[in-house]
Amino acid sequence: MEALVQVRDLDMAFPAGSARGQPVLLHVLHKLSFDIGPGETLGLVGESGSGKSTTGRILVGLTEPTGGSVKLFGRSITGPGRRASLAAVRARLQFVFQDPHAALDPRLRVGHSIAEPIDIAGTHSRRERNDRVRELLELVGLPRDSADRFPHEFSGGQRQRIVIARALALAPDFVVCDEPVSALDVSMQAQIINLLMDLQQRMGLSYLFIAHDLAVVRAVAQRVAVMYAGTIVESARREALYAQPQHPYTRALLDAVPRPDPGRARPPVVGGEVPSLLAPPAGCRFHTRCPHVMARCRSEVPLLRETAPGRQTACHLLDGAPPA
Amino acid sequence: MAAPLVSLDDVTVQFRTDRGWTTAVDGISFDIAERDCVGVVGESGSGKSVTALSLLRLHARGTSRFPRGQVRFGGQDLLTAPERDLRRIRGRDIAMVFQDPMSSLNPVLTVCDQISETLRLHQGLDRATARRRAIELLDLVRIPDAARRVDDYPHRLSGGMRQRVMIAIAIACRPRLLIADEPTTALDVTIQAQILELLRELRTELGMAVMLISHDLGVIAEFADRVIVMYAGRVVEDAPVDALFRSPRHPYTEGLMASMPALEGGITRLYAIPGRIPDPDEAIAGCRFGPRCRHAEAICRVAVPELLAIEGRHRVRCAPRTRATGGL
Ligand SMILES: Nc1ncnc2c1ncn2[C@@H]1O[C@H](COP(=O)(O)OP(=O)(O)OP(=O)(O)O)[C@@H](O)[C@H]1O
Ligand SMILES: Nc1ncnc2c1ncn2[C@@H]1O[C@H](COP(=O)(O)OP(=O)(O)OP(=O)(O)O)[C@@H](O)[C@H]1O
Ligand SMILES: [Mg+2]
Ligand SMILES: [Mg+2]
Numbered sequence: 205m206e207a208l209v210q211v212r213d214l215d216m217a218f219p220a221g222s223a224r225g226q227p228v229l230l231h232v233l234h235k236l237s238f239d240i241g242p243g244e245t246l247g248l249v250g251e252s253g254s255g256k257s258t259t260g261r262i263l264v265g266l267t268e269p270t271g272g273s274v275k276l277f278g279r280s281i282t283g284p285g286r287r288a289s290l291a292a293v294r295a296r297l298q299f300v301f302q303d304p305h306a307a308l309d310p311r312l313r314v315g316h317s318i319a320e321p322i323d324i325a326g327t328h329s330r331r332e333r334n335d336r337v338r339e340l341l342e343l344v345g346l347p348r349d350s351a352d353r354f355p356h357e358f359s360g361g362q363r364q365r366i367v368i369a370r371a372l373a374l375a376p377d378f379v380v381c382d383e384p385v386s387a388l389d390v391s392m393q394a395q396i397i398n399l400l401m402d403l404q405q406r407m408g409l410s411y412l413f414i415a416h417d418l419a420v421v422r423a424v425a426q427r428v429a430v431m432y433a434g435t436i437v438e439s440a441r442r443e444a445l446y447a448q449p450q451h452p453y454t455r456a457l458l459d460a461v462p463r464p465d466p467g468r469a470r471p472p473v474v475g476g477e478v479p480s481l482l483a484p485p486a487g488c489r490f491h492t493r494c495p496h497v498m499a500r501c502r503s504e505v506p507l508l509r510e511t512a513p514g515r516q517t518a519c520h521l522l523d524g525a526p527p528a
Numbered sequence: 529m530a531a532p533l534v535s536l537d538d539v540t541v542q543f544r545t546d547r548g549w550t551t552a553v554d555g556i557s558f559d560i561a562e563r564d565c566v567g568v569v570g571e572s573g574s575g576k577s578v579t580a581l582s583l584l585r586l587h588a589r590g591t592s593r594f595p596r597g598q599v600r601f602g603g604q605d606l607l608t609a610p611e612r613d614l615r616r617i618r619g620r621d622i623a624m625v626f627q628d629p630m631s632s633l634n635p636v637l638t639v640c641d642q643i644s645e646t647l648r649l650h651q652g653l654d655r656a657t658a659r660r661r662a663i664e665l666l667d668l669v670r671i672p673d674a675a676r677r678v679d680d681y682p683h684r685l686s687g688g689m690r691q692r693v694m695i696a697i698a699i700a701c702r703p704r705l706l707i708a709d710e711p712t713t714a715l716d717v718t719i720q721a722q723i724l725e726l727l728r729e730l731r732t733e734l735g736m737a738v739m740l741i742s743h744d745l746g747v748i749a750e751f752a753d754r755v756i757v758m759y760a761g762r763v764v765e766d767a768p769v770d771a772l773f774r775s776p777r778h779p780y781t782e783g784l785m786a787s788m789p790a791l792e793g794g795i796t797r798l799y800a801i802p803g804r805i806p807d808p809d810e811a812i813a814g815c816r817f818g819p820r821c822r823h824a825e826a827i828c829r830v831a832v833p834e835l836l837a838i839e840g841r842h843r844v845r846c847a848p849r850t851r852a853t854g855g856l
Contacts, residue, residue, distance in 0.1 A: 249716070252715045252719050302714065345804055347807045349807075353546075359572055359573040360628060361573060361743075362573050383687070386710075386713040386714070386743075393743070394798035401797075419788070419789040446792070457716065457718060460718045462744065464785070466773050468750075470750060474721070478719070479672060481672070483673075
């Protein structure tokens with residue numbers, strides 16, 4: 205299967221002021237590599253601040269990485285041809301960002317915001333455009349007359365659906381969804397997830413789906429990558445990842461998911477120091493919080509390696525162990 | 529039960545729109561006792577945030593009004609109290625974590641400026657002390673490199689860091705009531721567990737009460753003592769947390785529980801409540817959930833159901849489900 209999105213050794217560093225006259229860099233992504241195939245959804249989960257949104261922004265061309273390569277639809281959007289490639293693929297790419305408030309211009313009527321990609325592409329007549337806007341509103345479960353209202357008249361979840369409607373306006377091929385349903389009630393959430401999956405089946409859409417809700421990710425993503433402090437620590441098909449998590453951080457995540465059962469004894473909170481990106485811990489970045497830490501974890505960086513077909517994990521505990 | 533700290537009585541909020549005044553919240557009543565946590569769940573757009581904002585009267589002036597109702601706190605009605613009194617209460621007695629961190633953080637001020645502002649206003653701290661305290665608070669909400677992050681502007685922070693800054697500001701003055709509107713949506717579950725643990729400590733140590741709005745039924749189950757379920761501007765169910773999860777009684781609540789994606793078992797298409805949410809001004813005779821309800825009967829289409837007790841402190845707004853008891 206030809207990858208639609210191909211990411212290799214992606215690096216990202218932001219300038220973070222200076223210390224003793226030397227510029228300081230905040231390294232937020234380290235040698236990230238992954239592929240997303242046509243019609244596939246890759247779920248990206250992990251620590252808050254681990255670089256998920258930054259990865260999403262790079263994939264849609266909003267942030268230029270400081271290293272590594274990204275190919276979209278076979279064209280490289282990193283390096284010299286970046287501008288031309290981005291212009292060529294722009295219409296096939298869309299995104300739904302984490303903060304719906306920041307994503308909508310408060311002075312624009314909602315219909316105008318939703319039609320923005322259509323207006324930029326200039327492919328629809330006025331009639332077609334307005335029909336499409338109404339159709340999209342219906343699709344995401346908003347009243348048809350929403351088009352004439354302003355963002356402040358909507359609740360958080362309603363604004364999020366407006367952003368989703370805009371992303372779907374031009375029938376894109378690849379959509380980065382950053383926490384697209386975390387502001388929605390579970391029934392609305394189910395409805396939007398079903399919509400995203402139907403579109404995928406009908407039109408072969410691919411998604412990068414970023415979320416903190418592991419049950420939601422399990423419902424949408426065929427493959428899941430887990431990030432911690434700027435690196436992928438585990439990536440696997442969803443069945444394998446949820447049934448037999450290999451990395452201790454993945455296990456900690458699954459254990460910490462709150463359950464809708466008030467009587468349940470709460471599992472112990474995983475404590476430990478959250479790693480700094482300015483002075484990351486030596487060795488494995490999770491070692492400061494890992495319940496299974498060994499001497500070696502404090503000095504030697506574990507590499508992401510294949511532990512079973514289609515499955516990769518970066519953890520010393522798995523060294524020498526027969527592939528699962 | 530102790531005397532309530534805050535008491536909402538028939539709170540009703542309307543907004544002026546192109547189509548005239550619309551009712552976003554319609555006659556909400558509940559109490560919050562000291563140290564108590566009331567969880568609020570419900571449909572997106574059902575009025576959870578609007579209800580929360582009315583406790584601090586933070587709706588836009590001029591385009592909003594309260595035709596009825598009261599919010600009683602410390603012998604005052606917050607809906608009619610002078611603005612001067614509210615300024616004193618906001619941030620000191622009642623603090624809020626807003627749903628949308630980016631729009632409530634000021635983009636041109638550093639994290640330090642924003643946390644210090646409350647500390648200097650309500651606790652009269654000097655600049656240096658406020659800064660030290662701000663760093664401590666960032667540490668407390670588990671932001672790494674707190675001493676350096678304190679000088680960052682909001683756009684340089686990840687979604688979850690912004691949320692934690694909001695939480696730090698809200699707990700800075702050790703409020704008696706914390707209103708937390710979706711406070712942990714951008715946090716990974718291990719950090720979320722730490723933040724909830726921190727809030728639990730503040731409840732035990734300071735007797736801080738919490739109004740927790742969340743779509744995450746797992747978070748509600750683990751943190752709230754009592755849960756209010758909202759639909760289309762009204763409370764449709766109000767119950768102790770165990771009762772709500774053990775035996776939800778309103779068909780909307782049942783629908784919510786059935787829509788939750790699972791962490792184990794087969795992967796199937798998710799259930800969603802059929803039909804669509806009514807528009808704010810849509811005229812619906814009888815029960816507002818009626819058109820989407822599997823159990824609707826003739827009575828549901830004519831009479832507006834009342835919120836009635838079916839068992840102890842478990843109340844439901846559903847005619848068929850309350851008929852047997854007739855309301856206790
Ligand atoms: N424009 C920027 N300038 C400086 N630093 C930035 C910028 N954008 C992001 N960062 C930093 O990059 C790191 C990763 O941020 P990112 O938003 O990608 O995290 P995330 O995984 O999406 O987290 P969350 O789950 O909290 O949303 C953070 O330390 C953040 O502070
Ligand atoms: N300033 C406003 N002007 C007009 N209508 C408004 C305004 N603010 C909120 N509303 C409307 O009031 C209703 C309740 O909104 P609210 O923000 O309380 O919903 P919510 O329950 O918090 O939803 P969510 O879960 O999506 O955050 C919505 O229908 C919304 O469109
Ligand atoms: Mg993010
Ligand atoms: Mg809200």
